[in-house]
Amino acid sequence: MDTIQGILNGMMREALSPQTAAVAIAVIGLNIHFGFTGLLNMGQAGFMLLGAYGMAISVWHGLPFAVGILFGLAAALVFALVLGVPTLKLRGDYLAIVTISAAEILRYVSRSSLLSDFTGAAQGIPGSQYAHPFQNLSFFGKGQFTLLPFNYLDVADGAAWVRIVGWLLLIGLITALVFVLRGRAGLSGNGRILAAIALGVVGVLLLFFLFPVPNQATGVNGWWVRFVAWALVAVCTFVVFLLVRSPWGRLLRGVREDEDAIRSLGKNVFSIKMQALIIGGLFGAIGGMIYVLPTSTQPDSMGRSLTFFCYTALLIGGAATIFGPVLGAVIFYAARIGIKYTAAAYIPDSIMNNQQTEQFSYIVVGVALMLIVIFRPQGILGNKRELRFDV
């Protein structure tokens, strides 16, 4: 029982970790590229890297935190323009080759020893050099933040009734949220949206207090990073929801289906694709910043593999869906840890040693990616009907 508890705890920790949230945001961006517009961006890790380094280098060299964020976003914007101008008029595979190459160039440059004063070379920039302004913003205080019987270190000294009440409350909130979103609560328009946001925020807050998950990351700020990361995931999802339900989102899907048809209807396809590339890239940059806040900014952690993981997560959840990226990222990371821990716990060392369980989990990831694309290309949330017609 303890073993299972350990595995589940590990999965939960991974599912809620800020890195998972960061990747979820990057996948939300990738979904705009690949899912909605059909752009084969193979360099999402490059956008993340630019966001991360833009912020980290700025703060490391004494600029304000806000300026750092702006630099990160600006770098991603410029990157999207530089990649898009030459390739968006060409066939799709050129974008794939150019984006993956450009992302690798960025990685080579950022790990070059010539720039070590600037980027910290292959070792990167340790989090302690740039994370403090972010941590200072924390309103979780120094571990004393208490809301009624809750504080984030423990739930009312572990009293069972508090936890049960909390869970019931959470279930109630989720039910209410579903009602509001389906339009059954008698609200309409902005009132409905506001109610949904309010319920969502309260629900997320409650969720954080309800998980007595071992706080693995940096001391008092572990929850703060998690809170900000997941709040951003919610905001980004909401923005994408607004975007793709609009006529602009319809245009994106039109471009994905047939560029020439859209052109013949008097729309500037190049400009639409560029907008999509930029918006998705900015999400990538935000994801990159979150990705490095709790740890350090290292070039090799944002290489091709990360882009591939993003694709895996996107396809698990379902491309061209609103919640697919978030669901996919959570499942991807939680399942990988689950596989690894299960293998470590139940397969004897003589067959699979500790290091091999890690590799085993990635083998499963690769095979899973193949099987998903072959047997369930629409992912968990996708619409099979929509995929039936081949273009």
Place this chain on the structure above:
Amino acid sequence: MSEHTITPTGMADPAVRRDLVTRFDANPGASKPDPILVVDNIVRQFGGMTAVDVGHLEVQRGIITALIGPNGAGKTTFFNLITGFDRPTSAKQGAHWAFDGRTLDKTSASSVAQAGMVRTFQLTKALSRMTVIDNMMLGAQNQAGENLLKSVFRPAWRAQERDIEAKADELLDRFKLLEKKHDYAGSLSGGQRKLLEMARALMSDPKMIMLDEPMAGVNPALTQSLLGHIQSLRDEGMTVLFVEHDMHVVRHISDWVAVMAEGRLVAEGSADTVMSNPAVIDAYLGAHHDTDLGDDALLSDEALEEIAEEVAAEEAERQAEEEAEGLK
């Protein structure tokens, strides 16, 4: 249909049209009293082969003009050139064309459409994985909600969206597609897709609609209604230019016919007279000896093969065009 449509100029009356075209000069490249499209010196070469070489062509406003010719005559390439989907080889050597007084030499495909000249494709480009209504909505011009910044604020585009949808419903009803409104376009039959594409093009209130082989792959039952739709567009004052190689269709509905062969404009004339023009007979017989002009039996195996060939040719053209675009 809409306030932007050109006011009917009396073209609904067959007698008026007949009277008008008898005043036209029946030489290739002849001038027209009120041309909406004027084309000069367009040459397109693929490798060493000249696909299109048109010296001068004028298209009269308000009537149905057919552009016919045997396979490989360069009709589709010509369409691609004047709608901005391809660049003429003669781009800097005197190529010039204008639509409704506006020069289009350097205009992109999307701007051509915005200027009021909207086309359809030989291989129907219905957006399969989108619903019929979404297909239609995409056709409308100047949508505020298609601006990235405004798109997140629903109130900025909600009213306009409602108007566009009403208009789309009206058109769908006219083309008998209303009950398919929420189906995916991919689930429609070939003929329905042609109708959808035409209806979608009309969403932009074009001054002239250019149809690339509207009858290809459409079953005979639908052909009749398609022809009816084209005629009623003309009767409402729209200019129609369409590409066809089936002479039978041409004779039925077109007021004026231009004939292309091997890339050149070889003849012009009214539908009844042009068929007896020696240059036209020569062009058709030169291309395929055993075809009876205007014969319904064109849909034989041979004709189907030809269609397949043209499809392949268009595919190759499209690739060349993409590559050419990449070169810009």
Place this chain on the structure above:
Amino acid sequence: MGRGAAGLIVALLFAPLLVMFTASTASAVDTLCLPGPDKACIAGTLRTEDGVLPDVTITITDEAGQAQEVTTSDTGKWNIQVEDEGTYVVKIDETTLPKDLVVDTGQVTVKAKFGATIPALLTIRTENYSASTSKFDELLQSTVNGLRLGLLLALASVGLSLIYGTTGLSNFAHAEQVTLGGMLGYFLINVHGLGLLVGGILVVLLCAFTGYFQDRVLWQPLRRRGLGLSQMMIVTIGLSLALQYVYQYLVGAGTVRVLQENPSVSEFGPITITNQSLAAMGISVVVLALVGYALLRTRVGRATRAVSDNPALASASGIDTDKVIRLVWTVAMGLAGLSGLLYALVVNGVKWDSGLQILLLLFAAVTLGGLGTAFGALVGALIIGLVVEVSPVVGMPGDFKYATALLILILLLLVRPQGLLGKPQRVG
């Protein structure tokens, strides 16, 4: 393709790898120095142009004259943590160096900064190298190295290009097939003691079989299902990920060698080259020539080019495209395996990510030459190989040698998107 069969298929895909199950893991773990808010690191790698130098003592002296010592690890790496910012003098203890080495820079001064790892660059050369290395000689040497790399890349990229040409698929798992060649070489020749020739032939045959097998159980059924090309491409990414970690699972993260003994060296004027490299270049040239001949002169080669040009037309004129594609997969994987084996021999080892490191070079070569043109890939590969090896000599920082190749690719796409040998347009 039944759902139940899928697991079996994937298992079978990896079947050739199971042969390697007896491999052992042995990689020295490098100690890591993590800089902190009040800590700085100084680090470096000690190497000659021949390889890394383990067990060399390095002395680090601070401003106050206090000295610390570190010893380089098995991979030639060393690092040290310091508690104060300021200048440090880093010096090699020359008595701990192996013989026949000449110290170029035996002492450097670095400025430590909190929260950062500062590299200290100490340069050492072997005696015969430092004797007379003029810029021109260096250029000659790197040109030869570039040709060598280019030829090996060409072997793999010709296949990649043919696959792209005949199926339209960008195969991201191609690099893992290159690694497979090296890994099988390690297993058959090093572990199981087969002769180089017999083992080598067996490696190529096994790799070719994986190509045949993959197309049979995976790619052909997927083509029949009408899976889109971008989806197929993502399947290759999945395969690539899975294969990488299978290699790591079986042989660990370290480098393994195909041959135990050190290679012998030949000298031609200023150029030094191992005999293995010479042989590898010779084999590459012969094999590439054979492939070229087959494509131009044989019936099946012409059929391949026809399919590559226009699959619909080719199949209409009676060519069995499926058969051609099957053959292309088989040959392409065989070539990739050969390339991997030779690569492992030439650079003296293969790692789980050896292929991954050259994947982009392969794509660059194929795109540079013109997507889908086999001869374009050959030209592209030679150019990429030369750029990678020559650019550091002509002043590009060594860190950027791969980046340079990719940059050239991107710049070329701007002016000539169809690649060097690609046709600018087709007659319609």
